Amino acid sequence: xxxxxxxxxxxxxxxxxxxxxxxxxxxxxREKSEMENRPLKTAASFSLQKxxxxxxxxxxxxxxxxxxxxxxxxxxxxxxxxxxxxKTENNGILYGKNGALFGKLTSYNEQQLSRNIYFLNEFAGKxxxxxxxxxxxxxxYSPDQLPIGAGQVDQRAVLxxxxxxxxxxxxxxxxxxxxxxxxxxxxxxxxxxxxxxxTACRFYxxxxxxxxxxxxxxxxxxxxxxxxxxxxxxSKCKKTDTKPDTLTYYDLPFTVKTxxxxxxxxxxxxxxxxxxxxxxxxxxxxxxxxxxxSREEISGDPKRMLLIKDSYSNTIAPLFLSEFDEVYVxxxxxxxxxxxxxxxxxxxxxxxxxxxFENLQSDKNFYRLEY
Amino acid sequence: xxxxxxxxxFRFLPAALLLYYLTPRKLKNLTLMIVSLVFYAWxxxxxxxxxxxxxxxxxxxxxxxxxxxxxxxxxxxxxxLSMFFNLGILFTFKYTGFFLQNIExxxxxPMPDFSPTLPLGISFYTFQTMSYTIDVYRGxxxxxxxxxxxxxxxxxxxxxxxxxxxxxxxxxAELKSRKITLPEIEEGAKLFILGLGSKVLIANxxxxxWDATAALSLSDISxxxxxxxxxxxxxxxxFDFSGYSLMAIGLGRMLGFHFPQNFNYPYVSGSxxxxxxxxxxxxxxxxxxxxxFPLGGSRCSAWKRTRNLFIVWALTGxxxxxxxxxxxxxxxxxxxxxxxxxxxxxxYQRHKVLAHIFIPIILMISWVIFAISDFGRLGxxxxxxxxxxxxxxxxxxxxxxxxxxxxxxxxxLGCILSLPVIKNGHQKLISRFGETKTITAxxxxxxxxxxxxxxxxxxxxxxxxxxxxxx
Numbered sequence: 001x002x003x004x005x006x007x008x009x010x011x012x013x014x015x016x017x018x019x020x021x022x023x024x025x026x027x028x029x030r031e032k033s034e035m036e037n038r039p040l041k042t043a044a045s046f047s048l049q050k051x052x053x054x055x056x057x058x059x060x061x062x063x064x065x066x067x068x069x070x071x072x073x074x075x076x077x078x079x080x081x082x083x084x085x086x087k088t089e090n091n092g093i094l095y096g097k098n099g100a101l102f103g104k105l106t107s108y109n110e111q112q113l114s115r116n117i118y119f120l121n122e123f124a125g126k127x128x129x130x131x132x133x134x135x136x137x138x139x140x141y142s143p144d145q146l147p148i149g150a151g152q153v154d155q156r157a158v159l160x161x162x163x164x165x166x167x168x169x170x171x172x173x174x175x176x177x178x179x180x181x182x183x184x185x186x187x188x189x190x191x192x193x194x195x196x197x198x199t200a201c202r203f204y205x206x207x208x209x210x211x212x213x214x215x216x217x218x219x220x221x222x223x224x225x226x227x228x229x230x231x232x233x234x235s236k237c238k239k240t241d242t243k244p245d246t247l248t249y250y251d252l253p254f255t256v257k258t259x260x261x262x263x264x265x266x267x268x269x270x271x272x273x274x275x276x277x278x279x280x281x282x283x284x285x286x287x288x289x290x291x292x293x294s295r296e297e298i299s300g301d302p303k304r305m306l307l308i309k310d311s312y313s314n315t316i317a318p319l320f321l322s323e324f325d326e327v328y329v330x331x332x333x334x335x336x337x338x339x340x341x342x343x344x345x346x347x348x349x350x351x352x353x354x355x356x357f358e359n360l361q362s363d364k365n366f367y368r369l370e371y
Numbered sequence: 372x373x374x375x376x377x378x379x380x381f382r383f384l385p386a387a388l389l390l391y392y393l394t395p396r397k398l399k400n401l402t403l404m405i406v407s408l409v410f411y412a413w414x415x416x417x418x419x420x421x422x423x424x425x426x427x428x429x430x431x432x433x434x435x436x437x438x439x440x441x442x443x444x445x446x447x448x449x450x451x452l453s454m455f456f457n458l459g460i461l462f463t464f465k466y467t468g469f470f471l472q473n474i475e476x477x478x479x480x481p482m483p484d485f486s487p488t489l490p491l492g493i494s495f496y497t498f499q500t501m502s503y504t505i506d507v508y509r510g511x512x513x514x515x516x517x518x519x520x521x522x523x524x525x526x527x528x529x530x531x532x533x534x535x536x537x538x539x540x541x542x543x544a545e546l547k548s549r550k551i552t553l554p555e556i557e558e559g560a561k562l563f564i565l566g567l568g569s570k571v572l573i574a575n576x577x578x579x580x581w582d583a584t585a586a587l588s589l590s591d592i593s594x595x596x597x598x599x600x601x602x603x604x605x606x607x608x609x610f611d612f613s614g615y616s617l618m619a620i621g622l623g624r625m626l627g628f629h630f631p632q633n634f635n636y637p638y639v640s641g642s643x644x645x646x647x648x649x650x651x652x653x654x655x656x657x658x659x660x661x662x663x664f665p666l667g668g669s670r671c672s673a674w675k676r677t678r679n680l681f682i683v684w685a686l687t688g689x690x691x692x693x694x695x696x697x698x699x700x701x702x703x704x705x706x707x708x709x710x711x712x713x714x715x716x717x718x719y720q721r722h723k724v725l726a727h728i729f730i731p732i733i734l735m736i737s738w739v740i741f742a743i744s745d746f747g748r749l750g751x752x753x754x755x756x757x758x759x760x761x762x763x764x765x766x767x768x769x770x771x772x773x774x775x776x777x778x779x780x781x782x783x784l785g786c787i788l789s790l791p792v793i794k795n796g797h798q799k800l801i802s803r804f805g806e807t808k809t810i811t812a813x814x815x816x817x818x819x820x821x822x823x824x825x826x827x828x829x830x831x832x833x834x835x836x837x838x839x840x841x842x
Binding site: 007008009010012013014016017018020021023052053054057060061064065071072074075077079081085086087088089091106107147148149150151154238343 | 376377378380381382384385413414415416417423499513528553554556557559560561563564576583586588678683729732766767768769771772773775776778779780781811812813815818819822823824827828829832
C-alpha cells in the first residue's frame with residue numbers, strides 16, 4: 001500500500017465526533033423548542049430500578065436527542081434534504097398545493113373508533129339530550145390540494161358507516177354538511193390541523209339553528225386576527241418555504257368568566273400566548289380537564305350546556321353563552337374521573353360531544369365517559 | 372445500544388475510543404471488554420449475566436478440551452457442553468414461545484405465553500462462541516488461556532449485535548497482538564461513514580415506504596404499488612444489514628481488527644447460488660463450515676446432498692426468526708437452489724441479461740416472504756403482486772404514482788448504490804490517475820456530506836428501526 005501523508009477521513013470522523021460531543025456537552029439545556037412547538041426532555045430520572053428495567057437508558061437517549069447541540073439547524077438540514085429528494089411528505093405531513101399542509105392518514109384505527117362509539121352509546125343511554133358531531137379533517141374539503149395518489153382515508157365514507165353504529169339516543173350533528181360547499185381552501189389553516197375560527201363559527205351558527213338556540217349576530221361578535229401563526233403541521237415537517245397563517249377567532253361582547261380546573265382566569269383566552277409560537281394554546285388556556293365558562297351575572301336557574309370536546313372546539317365554546325348561562329367544557333384527555341358526578345349534579349340542558357375525526361379514531365380516553 | 376444513534380456517536384464512541392487509545396497495549400483487551408459490556412448492558416442490564424455465563428462456559432469448555440483432550444469422550448463432553456449451553460440459551464429466548472404456540476396449535480392444549488425480549492445479538496454471539504469451541508475441539512485453533520482476551524472476543528461491541536459473524540479463528544491472532552495505525556483508522560472511518568449513511572439515509576428512508584404499505588389493507592394496494600413496496604423492502608434490508616456490517620467492520624479497523632467481509636453487492640448476482648455467495652457471507656460461511664460440511668457436504672450421494680441442503684436452509688430460515696414464514700423463506704431458497712443446480716445455472720450463464728432480470732424479481736418475492744409473518748396476509752400480498760383482484764386499487768388507483776414521486780429519487784439512488792457502479796468508477800479513476808489530491812478531496816467532501824446528513828436524520832428521526840430484534 002502506498003504511504004499516505006494525510007488521513008482526511010479519520011480527521012473528519014474523529015474531529016467531527018470530538019467537536020460535536022464537546023459542543024453538545026457545553027450547550028445549555030433548553031426547556032422547550034419554539035421551532036417544534038413542544039417541550040423538550042431535559043433530564044432522565046435515575047434509580048436502580050429504572051436502570052434495571054431500561055427506563056433510565058430510554059429517557060437518557062431522549063434527552064440526548066432532544067438537547068442535541070444545534071438541534072433546530074439539524075432539523076432544517078433534514079427538511080431541506082427531503083425537499084431536494086422531491087419528497088412530498090416529511091414526518092407524516094403531506095405537502096399540498098398552494099402551501100397547504102395535511103396530516104398523512106392512509107389508515108385509521110377501526111378498533112379504537114368502534115370502542116369510542118361504544119362508550120358514547122353507553123353514555124347517551126344514561127343522560128338525555130346527547131348530540132354527537134364529527135369534524136372531518138381539512139383534506140376532505142380540498143382533495144385537489146392533496147398530492148396525487150396520496151391515498152388518504154375517505155373520512156366521509158367512514159362517518160357514514162359510523163352513523164349506523166350510533167344508538168337512537170345519540171342525536172347526530174352533521175358537521176360535514178355545514179362545511180360542504182363552502183370555499184374549501186379557506187376552511188382550515190394551511191400550517192395547522194385545526195379549522196379556522198371563522199369556520200368553527202359557521203358550525204356554531206348551524207348548531208344553534210338546528211337546535212333553535214339564540215346565536216350571536218355578526219354585530220355582536222368581533223373578528224380578531226393574530227398574524228404569523230405556524231401551526232402543528234409546520235412544527236412536524238419544518239418545511240422551509242412555509243408561509244405563516246393568520247389565526248382567527250371571534251371575541252364576545254362581554255367578559256367571560258372562566259374557571260379552568262378550579263382556577264379562575266382573566267378572560268377565556270390567554271392573550272400572552274399569542275406572542276409565543278404555540279398561539280392556538282391561547283384559547284381556553286390549552287386543554288384543561290374541566291373549564292367552566294359563564295356570564296358574569298346569572299339570574300335564576302341557570303341554563304347549562306356540557307361540551308365534551310377536543311381542541312377543535314376551543315374557539316367556539318364561549319359562543320354558546322348566547323343561549324346558555326354556563327358552558328361546562330370537558331377535555332377527556334385531562335379529565336380522568338368525574339363525568340358522572342358532574343352530569344348527575346348539574347342537570348345539563350344540552351350535551352354536545354364534538355370531535356375531529358382523527359382525534360376520534362385515536363383517542364384512548366373515551367372509557368372515561370363511564371366514570 | 373445501536374450504532375445508528377446520537378447516543379452511540381456522541382457519547383459512547385468518543386468515550387470508548389479515547390479510553391481504548393489511551394490504554395497501554397497490555398490492557399487494551401480489558402478496556403475493550405469493559406466498554407463492550409457497557410455497550411451490551413445499556414439496553415438490558417438484566418441480561419448481563421447471560422453474557423458473563425457465555426464467556427465463562429465457553430472459556431471453560433475450551434480449557435477443558437485443552438487439559439482433558441487426550442481422552443476422546445472427554446473432548447466430546449466439553450464440546451457438547453458448550454453446544455448445549457449456547458443452543459440452550461438461544462432456544463430458550465428465541466424459540467420457546469414459538470415452540471409452545473405450535474404445540475398449542477397441534478394439540479389444542481393451552482400453553483403459557485412466553486415471549487421475553489430477545490437478548491441483544493443473541494443469535495450472533497452464540498454462533499460466534501460456538502465457532503470457538505468447535506474449532507478448539509477440531510484442533511483448528513489453540514484454546515485461549517486468558518479469560519480477559521477471550522471475554523473481549525465474546526462481547527466485542529462492533530460485531531456483537533448484527534454481525535458480521537466473526538469466527539474466533541478470524542481474529543485469534545489480532546486478539547493477542549494488533550497494530551492500530553493511521554491508515555487503518557482512515558480506512559475504518561471511511562467504512563463506518565458509508566455504513567452509517569447506508570443505514571440512516573437509504574434504509575430508513577425506503578423502509579418507511581414499505582412500512583406504510585404494510586399497514587394498508589390489501590385492497591388498497593395496487594399491483595405496481597406492491598412491487599414498489601417489495602423493491603423498497605429489498606433495498607431497506609440490504610442497506611440496513613450491510614450498513615450495519617460496514618459500520619462494524621469500520622469500527623473493527625479503528626480498533627485494530629480485520630473482520631471478514633459480509634456483503635459483496637449481492638443484487639448484482641446472476642443466480643441465486645451467486646447471491647448466497649454475496650449475501651450475509653459470514654452466516655452462509657458458518658453454516659457451511661459447521662453444518663453442511665460435517666453432514667457430508669456435497670461429497671456424498673445425490674440424495675444425501677439434497678438432504679444436507681434441506682437441513683442447512685431450514686436452519687438458515689429459522690435462524691432469522693422464530694416464525695414459520697422464515698422457515699418457508701429458507702426452504703424457498705432450498706428449492707430454488709436445487710432447481711438451479713440441476714437445470715438453470717447453465718441457462719443463466721448463456722442468457723446473462725435475462726438472468727439479471729429474473730434474479731432481482733425472485734429476490735423481491737423472497738423478501739416479501741421474509742417480511743410478512745402472517746401467511747394469510749403473505750398470500751394476499753403476493754397475490755396483489757401478480758394482479759389477483761385487479762391490477763389497480765379501487766380506493767386509490769394512483770398510489771404507485773404517489774410512491775414514485777415521493778420515493779422515486781431515493782429508490783433510484785438505492786438501486787444504483789446497491790450495484791458496484793460507483794465502486795468500479797472510483798477504481799477506474801484511481802487506476803488511471805492514481806490517488807490524486809483532487810480525488811481524495813472529493814471523496815472526503817462526499818463522506819463529510821454523508822456524515823452530516825446522517826446526523827441530521829438521526830436528530831429528526833421519526834423512523835429508525837432496529838430490524839434485528841427477531842434475529
